[in-house]
Amino acid sequence: MTLSIVRKNSTHHEPRKTGVQPTFLIIHFTESRDAADPDGYFMATRQRSDGARVSAHYLIDIDGAITQYVDEQNRAWHAGLSEWGGVSDINTHSIGIELVNGGPTYGYTDFADAQIDALIALSKDILTRHNIPAHHVLAHSDIAPGRKIDPDYKFPWRTLAAAGVGSWPQPVQADFNEAAMLLRDEAKLKQALVTYGYNPGLDLPVLVKEFQRHFQPEAFTAQPSYAGRANDETALRLSALLRQKLAMTP
Numbered sequence: 001m002t003l004s005i006v007r008k009n010s011t012h013h014e015p016r017k018t019g020v021q022p023t024f025l026i027i028h029f030t031e032s033r034d035a036a037d038p039d040g041y042f043m044a045t046r047q048r049s050d051g052a053r054v055s056a057h058y059l060i061d062i063d064g065a066i067t068q069y070v071d072e073q074n075r076a077w078h079a080g081l082s083e084w085g086g087v088s089d090i091n092t093h094s095i096g097i098e099l100v101n102g103g104p105t106y107g108y109t110d111f112a113d114a115q116i117d118a119l120i121a122l123s124k125d126i127l128t129r130h131n132i133p134a135h136h137v138l139a140h141s142d143i144a145p146g147r148k149i150d151p152d153y154k155f156p157w158r159t160l161a162a163a164g165v166g167s168w169p170q171p172v173q174a175d176f177n178e179a180a181m182l183l184r185d186e187a188k189l190k191q192a193l194v195t196y197g198y199n200p201g202l203d204l205p206v207l208v209k210e211f212q213r214h215f216q217p218e219a220f221t222a223q224p225s226y227a228g229r230a231n232d233e234t235a236l237r238l239s240a241l242l243r244q245k246l247a248m249t250p
Contacts, residue, residue, distance in 0.1 A: 003066065003121055005058075010042045010069040012055035013076050017092055022072065024087075024094035024136045025126060026079055026143065027119075028056065029150040031103030035061045038098055042069045053077060056096040058122060064114035066122060072130075082143035084136075085197040090143050095126055099151060110154055123165040135197070135245045137166035138214075145202055145210040153217035169215060169240035178243075179235035189230060192238055196245065208234065215241065 016022075030038045040046025042055045056078040059067045070076040078096030087093055099115060102108060126132065139155070140148040161168035182189045186204055193207045194200040209228035212219040215237050219227040 003118075003125065005066045005068050005122075007068050008039075008043060010055045010076075011044060012042060012053050013070040013074040016073065016075045020092055022093060022095045022130050023132055024084065024090060024138060024143075025123060025132050026090065026094045026096045026138055026140060027151050027155070028078060028096060028098045028140045029101040029103050029152065029155075030059070030098050031105050031150065032100065033102060033106050035059060035067075035100050038100070039067070056098040058095075058097045059100070060097065060115055060118050060122070061100045062112045062115055064112070064118035066118055072126070079140070079143060081147065082140075083199045084138060084143045095130070095132075097122065101151065103150065103152065108152060108154060111151075111156060116156060116159065120160060120163045120165055123160070124163070127165065133248055134161070134165075134167045135241070135248065138197075139210075141210050141213050142198070145199060146206045149213065153213050153220040157214055157217075167241060167244060169237035170244065171236050171240040172243075175236055175239040175243060178239040179232060182235040182239065183230065183232065189235065189238075192242060196238065196242055205229070211238065 032038055037046060038059055041048055048054065055070050055076045057068060057070045057072055057076050059069065072095055075091050076096050077091060079090040079094060082090040084090060097119065099111065099119065101111060140150045157166060158168050160166045182192055190204045190207065193211060198207045205228040208230045212227055212234060216234055219225065
């Protein structure tokens with residue numbers, strides 16, 4: 001897919017700290033009716049109700065149109081208060097992509113094929129240029145558990161991983177034994193989530209819920225929902241992801 005990117009110059013950015021290169025790719029949704037609101041916030045033609053000044057490096061509309069607002073070498077303001085793997089200044093270490101979607105406020109719909117195709121093409125380009133590992137392709141909800149939910153449980157993480165963007169659990173036999181051990185001990189379950197990257201300062205149900213939002217979306221669509229409560233599949237997928245991360249980490 002040939003990338004066609006429209007360039008706009010947001011003033012909402014600053015230099016990254018000296019020598020810092022992006023090592024995370026963070027995916028968001030806009031929770032807006034269309035692209036007009038985020039575009040206005042990024043370009044300072046609209047004022048957010050909380051007064052915050054925000055930006056992202058890229059915005060992808062429903063039809064797959066890509067707009068760049070901040071150069072990748074600069075620090076955009078998309079992550080807010082967040083943490084992953086002990087890194088607390090995610091904005092300095094990341095590239096942020098916003099996807100136009102109504103979210104729960106305006107009707108959370110499935111992400112359009114054209115939008116996801118554009119995201120995959122853009123992300124693969126970014127990951128290659130910056131050598132960002134698969135396990136550092138994250139949701140806003142991963143880095144800000146309990147505070148943010150985007151891009152939420154309808155986002156097709158499995159599809160992205162199959163295309164070479166991000167991680168998806170691929171359990172092997174050894175993971176079943178590890179998963180059983182994790183389910184027997186809440187302290188070990190939490191430590192496994194923290195080892196994967198989640199914030200150790202938050203309670204276990206919060207971490208489980210955000211893990212499921214990314215890696216076990218059926219927890220939210222089941223009747224009744226079991227989001228926030230770990231089951232065999234939660235532990236199995238976590239065990240697989242930890243093993244996969246270890247295999248990719250130098």
